[in-house]
Amino acid sequence: MVRGGLDLWANHRITVEVARLEAQYGSLAESTPGVPPVSESDNRARAVRAAAALTAFAPSQKLSEVRRALGLLVKLPASTPVPDDLRAFVEANRDAICLAVFASLRQEPILIAQLIRAAIGIQHFEAVQRLVTQAEPSKASLKELARRLVESRTPELVHTGLLGELKRFNAAFRLCARPGTSVSSLAESALEWNVPK
Numbered sequence: 586m587v588r589g590g591l592d593l594w595a596n597h598r599i600t601v602e603v604a605r606l607e608a609q610y611g612s613l614a615e616s617t618p619g620v621p622p623v624s625e626s627d628n629r630a631r632a633v634r635a636a637a638a639l640t641a642f643a644p645s646q647k648l649s650e651v652r653r654a655l656g657l658l659v660k661l662p663a664s665t666p667v668p669d670d671l672r673a674f675v676e677a678n679r680d681a682i683c684l685a686v687f688a689s690l691r692q693e694p695i696l697i698a699q700l701i702r703a704a705i706g707i708q709h710f711e712a713v714q715r716l717v718t719q720a721e722p723s724k725a726s727l728k729e730l731a732r733r734l735v736e737s738r739t740p741e742l743v744h745t746g747l748l749g750e751l752k753r754f755n756a757a758f759r760l761c762a763r764p765g766t767s768v769s770s771l772a773e774s775a776l777e778w779n780v781p782k
Contacts, residue, residue, distance in 0.1 A: 603755065610748055613755040640681050680712035694749025699742040
């Protein structure tokens with residue numbers, strides 16, 4: 586009897602807390618997006634295309650050679666050192682790679698992805714600083730750059746990551762609360778929770 590009463594009280598407290606969180610952040614269902622969808626006109630593909638445009642090859646190097654080298658590297662054991670030609674390509678294109686990765690992680694509702702976004706963002710802004718100090722961008726380019734820098738701060742990365750994690754944990758608790766939930770079904774669901782929707 587005491588156990589049943591405690592279970593009812595705990596369920597009530599969880600329901601109240603979920604309602605409070607949903608009032609503040611919106612639905613905690615995993616099926617709801619953590620951040621609003623991006624309009625077609627503001628698709629991140631533009632940033633990835635810009636990064637591709639910044640990519641520089643060595644005079645004798647071709648894209649097919651870089652793709653082949655990457656394909657071979659992926660098949661080798663992790664302890665294998667990166668070939669010198671591939672390392673040189675990555676070093677020469679660090680800013681372009683950072684731009685592409687930074688843009689692609691913007692909407693990811695997983696905390697670790699947002700933390701990676703923050704780390705890459707530091708390199709991204711250092712590249713912007715080098716661009717402004719070493720080149721002479723036009724006034725229009727600087728205005729566009731300022732607009733993009735403001736835009737890159739949204740959605741707030743900690744909010745996006747933590748809200749995504751909150752939705753995953755809420756789904757886990759709901760699954761645990763179902764009568765007859767087995768340990769094996771919890772393990773299968775845990776694997777699914779680690780895969781972005």
